[in-house]
Amino acid sequence: MILYDYFRSSASYRVRIALNLKGVAVERRDVMLLENQQRSPEHLARNPQGFVPALEADDGHVITQSLAILDWLDARYPEPRLIPADxxxxxxxxxxxxxxxxxxxxxxxxxxxxxxxxxxxxxxxxxxxxxxxxxxxxxxxxxxxxxxxxxxxxxxxxxxxxxxxxxxxxxxxxxxxxxxxxxxxxxxxxxxxxxxxxxxxxxxxxx
Ligand SMILES: N[C@@H](CCC(=O)N[C@@H](CS)C(=O)NCC(=O)O)C(=O)O
CATH class of the missing domain: 1.20.1050.10 (Glutathione S-transferase Yfyf (Class Pi); Chain A, domain 2)
Incomplete structure (x- = not known):
């Protein structure tokens, strides 16, 4: 999996914590926000909102929005659970x-x-x-x-x-x-x- 990330992005920081808690290894790729790489055609194809994070799964599909990514990680890697079931x-x-x-x-x-x-x-x-x-x-x-x-x-x-x-x-x-x-x-x-x-x-x- 590839995490399109930026070190100071707080939305990406949420996903990095989740991956670490669950012990899931990803390749991190920096999207340099101050250089506007988030608005490049390449990144907009991944995330039309022009935001990080974006998580590319092993089958190549891309998940955007940190809360959606956390929910997906919880479904794929249930331990430890982040969003309660009750x-x-x-x-x-x-x-x-x-x-x-x-x-x-x-x-x-x-x-x-x-x-x-x-x-x-x-x-x-x-x-x-x-x-x-x-x-x-x-x-x-x-x-x-x-x-x-x-x-x-x-x-x-x-x-x-x-x-x-x-x-x-x-x-x-x-x-x-x-x-x-x-x-x-x-x-x-x-x-x-x-x-x-x-x-x-x-x-x-x-x-
Ligand atoms: N609701 C989105 C917010 C994502 C977001 O705001 N990302 C920021 C960095 S923390 C960003 O990429 N900003 C680029 C910009 O404002 O041009 C999520 O939770 O993933």
């Missing part, structure tokens, strides 16, 4: 993941930042925008976090795979985190695990 637990886990996937991360994507720049928003304004929407998402997720060591309960689950990369982004943009003690603790519990550490952007950055 309907109530499944809905709760996906709701937490989607706070980040649907309502936080898309607001600070590269294309959104570029659009804000084109509209005359300076770097300070763009960074403020990013911090604002992360804080909004984290405020809700903190209230949804519960008391378990991980968002997934006693073991990492799908929502943890969305939290950790978003926390990395939050720190990159100096987002104040004092209001989110549960999320900070869960992030620390996750990042202490080898599967998360090996997926960190610094661990996979091009040399």
């Amino acid at each position: 309907p109530d637990a499944r809905a709760a886990a996906l709701a937490r993941a989607l706070v980040i996937a649907a309502d936080t991360h898309p607001l600070n994507n590269l294309r959104v930042m570029r659009r804000l720049k084109d509209m005359g928003v300076d770097e300070a304004g763009r960074n403020d925008w990013t911090r604002h929407w992360i804080a909004e998402g984290f405020t809700a997720l903190e209230a949804m976090a519960g008391e378990s060591p991980f968002l997934g309960g006693d073991a990492p689950g799908v929502a943890d795979l969305f939290l950790v990369p978003q926390m990395y982004n939050a720190r990159r943009f100096d987002t104040p985190l004092a209001a989110f003690p549960r999320l900070v603790a869960i992030d620390a519990a996750c990042t202490a695990l080898p599967a998360f550490a090996a997926a960190h952007p610094d661990a996979v950055a091009p040399k």
